[in-house]
Amino acid sequence: MPTIYDVAREAGVSAATVSRVLNGQRTVDPDMVARVLTAVRELNYRPNAVARNLRRSRTTLWAVIISDIGNPFFTDTVRGIEDVAQQAGYSIVLCNSDENPAKEETYVTAALSEQMAGVIISSSGSAKAAKTLLDSPVPVVAIDRVLPRGTVDTVVVDNEAAARTATRHLLESGYERIACITGPEGVSTADLRLRGYVDALAVEPVVARTDFREQGGYDAMAGLLASPSRPDAVFVTNNLMTVGALRCLADRGIDVPGEMGLVGFDEIPWADLVRPSLTTVAQPTYELGRMAARLLVDRIAAPSAKPATVVLPAELRPRQSSTRPSPAS
Template sequence: MPTIYDVAREAGVSAATVSRVLNGATTVDPAMVARVLTAVRELGYRPNAVARNLRRSRTTLWAVIISDIGNPFFTAMVRGIEDVAQREGYSVVLCNSDEDPVKEETYVAAALSEQMAGVIISSSGSVKAAKTLTGSPVPVVAVDRELPRAVVDTVVVDNEAGARTATEHLLAAGYRRVACITGPEGVSTADLRLRGYTEAMRSSAPAEPVIVRTDFREQGGYDAMASLLSSPEPPDAVFVANNLMTVGALRCLAEREVAVPGRMGLVGFDEIPWADLVHPSLTTVTQPTYELGRTAARLLVDRIATPAAKPARIVLSAELHPRRSSSR
């Protein structure tokens, strides 16, 4: 395997010059840079990553901490992150907190101890993890969910507007007792989607808001729908605040032979790949998941380059896709 000294000899420069070129120094004569890069290419030289990271006090790895690896929402988002990371010379380490704040805290500690170049996190709501991250010099970007009690670079969708539009859509279709199944208190996506639903109900609906909080999981959606159906005055429609809970709610309705959209209208937040294939087809609020990831990665690249810059906050739009499940 060729060494830096082989490259220096081939290019006719010193090993120190080769090192400066490979580390991006701008003070090297362009002709020397060209000779060094030609020698690197012809010899197939690969820098020693361990030594380089020791000099930098940082790896070329990003920790991407997501809240549920079983949720297909995160697939396209992580792809967007990875595509940018690869182009910028970074690799991605994927960590699944599993909606568990303690597990999230463990991954944050690991990212810092391993001197990751940056962290992109979709928080499960741990204030301790957020405090640990913001108290470190490692660049941090929050994606999909706000980082609790922290001001960092953030990219989210307009959850409140998306939920409000979904609820108004059900009311306009003729449903009156519209309920909301949302996630845990303190998780920004759950709280903001609930706020959008509540605003729409209080401004347009003849009935009071009906709210069930659960855990953003399929079984949570099933149990929440079961409790709504068992109530003295069951709703005639429901807005469900994420895709996995929507699947659980639909399973409960199917098992109990509740006709959708006849007896129960339904809108879910997050697109589901088979939304057009089921009967009836499923109305959803769609997020630009790939763009969320890509934007978060660009924010991290910029933060690494300019650590002292003011934190940016980017809000992307969500779009309602009306289908049969919400049409009487």
């Protein structure tokens, strides 16, 4: 990768002159400006963003890296972040990793190279991205999911307790063979919600792991329906997979809640509107975002303080999808 010194040598000027040209100073001879710009173009030189930001005051931008911009969970969460950021004099840059560790790594690198004032991240599970953040001086707050292989300020809900409550609710409703559709192994929300489900059971768990996406939920539900020991209820550990599971049940003509009870994790805006209405575990999404932003403001002010973990409660909202009809008399 060419340096400022390579540009200076190609243009026949000093590195200081190259710097003045690239910073837009008007005191440089036009002929030198032309030579520098020609050298920049021919060498495909890109100014070092870290060095540029070190020379000027720290930015007032936060990178907010979320795992799936298509997930309604993040709508209120990001609003909570933004409201606190604005009050504290910061703006946010929203980045969507799309549950893709490689994209997450790219966004982390960009956030650090642009000398962002801080990063709030819902990790897709990339250990490399986590290490890059942990090795940097930039303040970091993890939200929704624990950052792999490191300790930073973190805001989550009590995933294990909420999943345990949801599973017990299905048991108390009379369902006996309860399956769980959860996300990828190593992602904290997937693993902790699975653990809560297992803790609530007195029988062998039935688990389908997939990718936290709607099609993944559909395919996982189809696999469970094809099983010789088909479940009579399912606990689904995020909203998009819940939509996929419901679509699969509708396509197969499976009656909910008569033939299959269902509880989804994450509230869905239309949960009360569909028939049967959908039982969900609702997270305090706005408060998650607000608290994460508050922690980041505090971390910027006190970089050496001990990392804090905030665990918020989630709420089971029982509706028709988990209410088993009484047997006909």
